[in-house]
Structure formats: structure tokens, C-alpha cells
Amino acid sequence: MRDPASQSTLAAPLIEVFASIQGEGRYIGELQSFVRLRGCPLRCAWCDTPGSWALASPPPAARIAAVRGARRESSWTSPFQTACYVAEVEPAGPRTVSVTGGEPLLWPEFVVALKTFLGARRLHLETAGAHPRALRTVLAAVDHVSLDLKLPRDLAAPVELEPDADEPVPRSAAEWAEARAACLALVAGRDACAKVIVAAGRAAAEFDELFESVAEYAPRLDVVVQPATAVGELAAPALDLVISVAERARSLGLAVRILPQLHRTLGIP
Numbered sequence: 437m438r439d440p441a442s443q444s445t446l447a448a449p450l451i452e453v454f455a456s457i458q459g460e461g462r463y464i465g466e467l468q469s470f471v472r473l474r475g476c477p478l479r480c481a482w483c484d485t486p487g488s489w490a491l492a493s494p495p496p497a498a499r500i501a502a503v504r505g506a507r508r509e510s511s512w513t514s515p516f517q518t519a520c521y522v523a524e525v526e527p528a529g530p531r532t533v534s535v536t537g538g539e540p541l542l543w544p545e546f547v548v549a550l551k552t553f554l555g556a557r558r559l560h561l562e563t564a565g566a567h568p569r570a571l572r573t574v575l576a577a578v579d580h581v582s583l584d585l586k587l588p589r590d591l592a593a594p595v596e597l598e599p600d601a602d603e604p605v606p607r608s609a610a611e612w613a614e615a616r617a618a619c620l621a622l623v624a625g626r627d628a629c630a631k632v633i634v635a636a637g638r639a640a641a642e643f644d645e646l647f648e649s650v651a652e653y654a655p656r657l658d659v660v661v662q663p664a665t666a667v668g669e670l671a672a673p674a675l676d677l678v679i680s681v682a683e684r685a686r687s688l689g690l691a692v693r694i695l696p697q698l699h700r701t702l703g704i705p
């Protein structure tokens with residue numbers, strides 16, 4: 437899906453560029469800049485950015501939280517222009533850049549090109565792990581991958597943004613298992629982590645299939661068990677459940693830590 441008016445075939449629809457603190461995963465607490473892209477076909481029960489799902493035509497303007505004041509710019513943006521926005525939002529020296537969404541792997545060419553304009557900055561990717569082919573495309577351009585592993589019961593039916601997409605979104609449990617295995621095999625041995633979100637009402641044993649995939653395809657990967665933040669009708673889990681889930685990962689020999697969402701705790705974007 438491309439912006440017909442864009443002069444760059446590499447353009448992607450931006451939601452916002454801002455500086456903040458990494459709130460999740462292996463680099464939690466690090467001062468970073470964030471590039472949030474529009475579009476996601478998934479429907480996770482705990483999603484805290486449902487406004488990122490749809491690709492309206494034309495999409496709403498992007499928010500650039502520049503140091504001199506936030507402003508709005510056209511959403512469809514080239515990788516070069518995005519790198520300029522990144523430099524604008526940095527309060528001090530260059531920061532690591534996390535590209536997030538939505539699902540950034542809908543725009544793999546953008547991600548690859550963005551890296552070439554970021555200078556020495558590291559580029560981190562946050563992905564739901566539904567698009568292994570796109571992940572393979574961007575892998576050499578990103579310095580870290582934060583890969584979500586999702587329980588099937590936490591996913592409502594996906595809404596394909598492009599009916600004829602090159603890489604359809606997994607739907608069945610078998611398709612998800614295949615995508616998960618492929619993504620884990622790609623990030624094995626790299627700077628990466630797997631994030632498993634635990635919401636209330638789940639049984640610890642439900643997470644076994646996720647951890648068994650990690651043990652099989654990327655056994656040295658850092659695993660982060662993240663209690664879901666209460667949103668809408670979704671409740672945060674009891675601590676006992678979170679600990680039980682982490683213990684099941686540990687029993688498979690995985691390196692697992694429990695980390696809450698720091699940015700939600702601090703009340704920052």
C-alpha cells in the first residue's frame with residue numbers, strides 16, 4: 437500500500453516522532469527517540485495504540501514533538517525526512533531510535549532506508565512477529581529486535597490492510613506457530629528479546645507453547661514477561677500468575693525477567 441501522491445516509493449505513514457524513555461524489553465529505561473508508524477492488521481486484547489490500526493486515506497497528520505514545540509506534518513514521510521524529524525526531537529545528543537507502531541514490518545523498505553540516514557544511531561525494531569519475510573528483509577539494518585510472542589486467545593481476527601498483501605497475516609494456530617518459529621530462528625544469536633504479555637484470567641500453562649518455541653528456535657534469547665497494563669475491560673494479572681508464567685519459562689532453561697511497562701508507570705508516551 438503506497439501513498440499515490442508520494443514522490444518516494446519508500447515513504448511510510450507516520451503517526452508521531454518523539455523522545456521518551458524506553459518502557460519495555462531489554463533496553464527498558466534507556467533514553468530513546470521513537471518513530472511510530474501507522475497500520476496494524478492485528479487486534480491484540482491489550483493493545484494500547486488502537487489509533488494506529490487503520491490506514492485512513494489520507495491519514496491524519498503526524499505529530500512531531502520537536503524540542504522547540506510539537507507541530508503537525510504530512511503523515512506520508514520519506515526515510516530521510518523522518519531522520520530529520522528524529523534529530524529535531526532529540527533534546528541533547530543522538531539517541532537510539534526505536535521504530536514502533538502499529539506494525540513497522542508493514543513498511544520494511546522504509547525501515548531499511550531509515551537506517552542509512554540515522555548516522556551512528558542504533559535502530560531498534562518493535563514487532564508483533566507476524567511477518568517473518570519482512571523481518572528477514574530488515575534484519576541487517578536493525579541493531580535490536582523486540583519480538584512479541586502472543587497467545588492465540590489474546591488475538592481477535594486480524595484485519596488485513598491489503599487483501600493481496602505479499603505476506604498475509606497468520607490466522608490459525610498453526611500459521612501463528614509457523615510465523616513464530618520463523619521469527620525466532622531469524623533473531624536467534626542476535627541482539628534481540630522476546631516479550632510475552634500476561635493479562636488477567638490466563639492460565640500459566642497456556643504460555644508453554646510460546647516458551648517451547650523459544651527453547652527450540654532461540655534458546656539463548658532474553659525473555660521478558662510483562663504484566664499487562666489494565667486497559668478497557670482488560671485487567672492486570674495477579675502477581676502470582678506472572679511469577680508462575682516466568683517460572684514455566686525458567687523451567688525450560690530460558691533467561692527470563694519480569695518487567696512492567698515503565699512508560700505507563702511514569703505516565704509518559
Ligand code: SF4
Nearest residue numbers: 476478480483538564
Ligand atoms: S500488534 Fe501492536 S499495534 Fe497491533 S494490535 Fe497488537 S499491540 Fe496493537
